[in-house]
Every structure is written in structure tokens, then in C-alpha cells.
Amino acid sequence: MHTVETVLLVLMIGAVTGIIARYIRAIPLPLIQIMLGAALSWPQKGLHIDFDPGLFMLLFIPPLLFADGWRIPKREFFALYRPILRLAFGLVLFTVIGLGYLIHWMIPEIPLTVAFALAAVISPTDAVAVSAITRNLGMPAHTMHVLEGESLLNDASGLVALKFAIAATLTGVFSWTQVTQEFLWIALGGLGVGAAVGWGFSYLRDTVTRRLGDVAATQMVLLLVLLPFAAYLLGEKIGVSGILAAVAAGVATNFGDLNRADYISERMQTAGTWAMVESAFNGAIFLLLGLQLPSIIGVTLRDAGHDWWILVGYVAIISIALLALRWIWLMLGVSRSLHKAHQAGKLVKKPDLWLNLATTLAGIRGAVTLAGALSVPLLLNNGQPFPARDMLIFLATGTILFTLVIGSIGLPLVLRRVQAVSEPESVREERQARIAACRAAINSLAMSDDDAAQQPTEWQAQQHEIEGRIAREYRNRIDLLDEERTPETAEVQDLATPDAVQERRLRYVAELEMRLNCIKVERHTIYAERHNNRINDESLRSLVQELDLSEITLRKRLEVARRAAAKQAAKLEGH
Secondary structure (H helix, E strand, O other), X not given: OOHHHHHHHHHHHHHHHHHHHHHOOOOOHHHHHHHHHHHHHOOOOOOOOOOOHHHHXXXXXXXXXXXXXXXXXXXXXXXXXXXXHHHHHHHXXXXXXXXXXXXXXXXXXXXXXXXXXXHHHOOOOOHHHHHHHHOOOOOOHHHHHHHHHHXXXXXXXXXXXXXXXXXXXXXXXXXXXXXXHHHHHHHHHHHHHHHHHHHXXXXXXXXXXXXXXXXXXXXXXXXXXXXXXXHHHHHHHOOOOHHHHHHHHHHHHHHHHOOXXXXXXXXXXXXXXXXXXXXXXXXXXXXXXXXXXXXXXXXXXXXXXXXXXXXXXXXXXXXXXXXXXXXXXXXXXXXXXXXXXXXXXOOOOOOOHHHHHHHHHOOOOOHHHHHHHHOOOOEOOOOOEOOOHHHHHHHHHXXXXXXXXXXXXXXXXXXXXXOOOOOOHHHHHHHHHHHHHHHHHHHHHOOXXXXXXXXXXXXXXXXXXXXXXXXXHHHHHHHHHOOOOOOOOOOHHHOOXXXXXXXXXXXXXXXXXXXXXXXXXXXXXXXXXXXXXXXOHHHHHHHHHHHHHHHHHHHHHHHHHHHHHHHHHHHHXXX
């Protein structure tokens, strides 16, 4: 099948599976996509795609890691840097050594350096699969931040370890001094290149938009989408980690975005574009993984004949050992830093047995593992076949499937035992920020006495009426947001009985519902105008976008208002 047709088909199937997953909530989306990919390629005349590891790493990994680095909460990332670094680097080294010796002991025909290569290739975790499986299951937010930070960095450490294991197999020479020096160069150099690319783009973007404003938003978004590829290619070109360069570019670009509050159009386009890119690329990754299974798993098991169960046993033992090493490292190498983070207030949920078990099961492997395994060379330097290459690829692929299935089954069960935090810290902080914004808006309404004196009396009265109406709206919102306000601590104008407060809240809910209904009527009218050719498509999109934004805002306020009114009603019934 032609390459273009294949790419289009994979993207289309990825979008369809995303819709299917909305109806089949019991099965995580990655598993649906892997199973569908396997079903498409299993027959002799099915869809077969040659998996080029280098092309795969270039096309799919940089934008996804860039997006993760761009989105991950930076405050939590830097606050929890100790456990993240210990998982991303310490656990990889621990896994390579411990699992490498186990594989060589269990399967003597696999040389020790090749066993280390297999351990290195299955050491990185897959944050995409973890987030897809744990969505809406109650994984504590800070724990998810640790897992995301780990997956951002351990891809690079695992692939660097794989590189040295392959080099030792090819040359028969291994030096810890050389490994340490080159690893520092690859890791720090990758971070430096990515940060330079991200900051450089942010500076040039600010220079352009200061002159042009938001009119170049589409072009800026396109350049932003291409940025991770530039960082990755530049990093690989000079011999450092392109993966870490893409991550660092995402983090640096996000910091640059903090000074771009006025560029609404660019921000909205960026959010929509990245949502589409991530959805398409994530789906393509797991579909491609599924498409490789019959040629890797099926053929290998068929060739093994009656001894197929031995290969399955190897996969199970390696996968269980991989999770066991992760558990041990969490208990011995990371637990102390997690407890310190909890005592310092950086980690809301105190680490316990069930949370450590959930973090262990979240060590799911994914497409980077497959790409690393398939990147192992076919031949040694002397022209001989690379020892146990097919076995390495089979065991790595089997480990991906095993951890995906175990995570899909075990994580929901374990997370039910994890005691949920009564109110996430982010929700409280968001509420306080809304209150601060409302108060700042009220303070900005009042005109100075000098400005008011220069205006006619009638104009001043009208202005005060408008200010009063808007101020009442903001006070109503503060009333709904600030659950700790009492008659003793409230402002004078807010002094009221609980029944009066509840009545005001219900009136506000009714007002918001009426405004939402008016927006719907406006939208239907605008579409009727287009059907009657009284406006063109450009005007339609512009007007509907304004109404959509207003509706999103009002719906969020209505949600908060209804929740506050329900809580107040429950309190009144309790009294």
C-alpha cells in the first residue's frame, strides 16, 4: 500500500477508535487501538507496514514529548524534582543492572551485553498509556505529575543505556568512565539545546507580535508545531539527546507563554492544534504497535512450535521482575524523598502501600520501547548476525503487552483503595484565583473623583448605575466561590441571613440560565441568516465563535453557581 494512503488510513482509524472508546469505557483506548491494529494486520492480506525506528522516532516522539513538556505543571515539576530524577535516572540504571543479570541467567543464549540492551529498552515508561488508563480513576494529581515527569526524562536515559549496551556488544569494550562522561554530555547537551531553541523561538515570536499583534497567530502556531522537530533534529545533529531537546523546548516555550496574556487568538489556536496533533499521533502510535504484533509475536510463537509456552513464560517472568524492581526502587530509593515532599506540603497525598502499588502498576511500557528494540542493528561489526536480536524484539514487545494488560486491570482495582483527597489543591487554588480576579475587577470599576467631576451629572449617574450592576455580578460570583465567608467576615453589603443568601444564589442561577438560553437563540438566528445567504461563512464563523466563548464562560459560572446553591441547600436542611 502506498505510504500516503497508509498514513491517511492510520490517522482515520485512530480518530474512529477515539470515538469508539467513548462508548466502550471498560477498555482503555490504547488497548482498543492495539487490538484493532493487530486485527487489521493478522490475515495474510492484511495491512502490513514496515516499521522504520528512526523515522518513527523523528515523526511521532518529538511533538508528543514537546506537548508533555509544554503542558506539565512547572511548579509541581520543579517541586518534585528529587523523586522524578530518581525514577527517571536512578530506576533506569537499577533496572538495567538487575534485570540484565536476571535475563542472562534465565536465558544463557542471550549474551550479558544483549541482556543489558533488552533491560535498557524496556526501562522507559509510557505516560500516554498511563494517562489514558488512569483517566477518571482517581490517581492523585501530584502522583500523576511525578509519573509524567519520569516519562519525560526516562525515554532519554533508557535509550542512552541501550546505545551503550549495543556499542559494548559490537565492540566488546565497556568503560564506566566513558559511559558517565558521554551520558552527561548527551543529557545536559540535549537539555541545553532544547532550552536554547525554546527561548530563541519565544524571543523571536515576541519581537514579531509586538509589531504585528495577533494577526500572525496562525503562522506562529504552525512554527510552534514545527519547533519540536527542529529541536530534535538539532540535538541529534550535534550528538546529544534529541528527545531531551524536544522536552526542554516545550518547557522553555511554556515559560515564554506566561508573558503572552493578550494574544487570545494564538492561544486558542494553539490549544486546538495541539489537541488534534496529540490525538492523531497517540492513536497512530498504538495502531502501529498493534500492526507489528502478528509479525513479531505471532510469527515467533508459531516458529517455537510446542515450546511456545516457554517464550510466554519468559515474558511473564521478565515483566513481573520489571514491576518488582520498580516496587523495590519506590520503597527504597524514592519513598524518603516522597515523604519529605509531603511534609513540605509539596505532595498532598502521603505515600502509602496502595499508592506505591498504583505507582508500580503505572510503569507501563509503550511505543518508545518497541522503537528502541527495532533499532537494534542486524549485524555485528564482523558481519555476523546480532546475537538474539529476534528474541530481544519478541521479549520487549511481550513486555509492552503484559504491562498494558496488567495496568488496565490492576490500576482501577488499586486506585479504589487509594483514599481520595477531599478537595484537590488545584481546585482550591483555582477558586482563590477567581476570587482575587473578581475583587480586582470590582476595584477597577470606580472612577477617580477628578475624572468624574469633568463629566455631566446625568452621565455620572448612568456610569454609577453600570458600575453598580457589574459590581453586583462580581460580588455574586465571590459569594459563590468563597465558601468560608460568614456574616461576621463578609462585607457590610453582604450581611444577610442564610435564607437570603440562598435566595440570591438561586436568582443568580436563574439569570445565568436565561442568558444561556438567549445565546442559543442568537446562534440559531445567525445560522438562519446564513441559510438565507444574508451573511457569508467568514461572518458566520466569527459570530458563532463569539457566542461559543460566551457560552463556555457562562456554563462554567453556572456549574459553580449550582454547586454552591446545592451546598447551601444541604446546610439549610441540616439546620
